[in-house]
Amino acid sequence: MAKYTAIFFSMLIIMGFGIFEHYRDGRYSGISRAGYTDEPYYGCSRLVIEKGRILSIEFFVRDSVKHEYFDDQYERYFAGNDEYIQQCRNDRKGVLSYPDSLLKYQDINKVDAIAGATWSYNLFKASVKNALSEAEE
Numbered sequence: 001m002a003k004y005t006a007i008f009f010s011m012l013i014i015m016g017f018g019i020f021e022h023y024r025d026g027r028y029s030g031i032s033r034a035g036y037t038d039e040p041y042y043g044c045s046r047l048v049i050e051k052g053r054i055l056s057i058e059f060f061v062r063d064s065v066k067h068e069y070f071d072d073q074y075e076r077y078f079a080g081n082d083e084y085i086q087q088c089r090n091d092r093k094g095v096l097s098y099p100d101s102l103l104k105y106q107d108i109n110k111v112d113a114i115a116g117a118t119w120s121y122n123l124f125k126a127s128v129k130n131a132l133s134e135a136e137e
Contacts, residue, residue, distance in 0.1 A: 022137050027046070027047070032127040034125070040063055043060075043123025045131045056103070059128075072092060074092075090116035094124070098121065
């Protein structure tokens with residue numbers, strides 16, 4: 001029994017330390033339109049990877065026509081259109097929360113979309129995948 005317990009814990013240690021080894025340490029950036037090619041928005045991610053783990057991430061959406069960031073003030077462009085204003089608010093929540101989820105799970109495929117914030121989710125996921133493709137060993 002002790003032999004099997006030792007093997008089990010050895011495997012856990014090996015697996016636990018080997019999970020993130022496929023990313024090189026460094027700073028990586030990714031940009032993507034995530035298929036929204038008729039729109040002027042780009043998702044931009046900046047990742048710091050240390051010891052194979054994502055240590056920090058910055059994510060933002062940039063409007064290439066207005067030359068500004070999609071931020072809390074962006075809804076002003078949709079004044080009078082309550083549906084679009086709510087959509088801006090939903091997607092802003094996504095922009096702010098998706099990086100924390102990625103840090104928690106360390107896997108872009110485990111980050112779930114927020115209801116009503118699929119647009120920002122798609123931009124986030126595509127830009128992170130772009131950045132991680134540069135970090136893969």
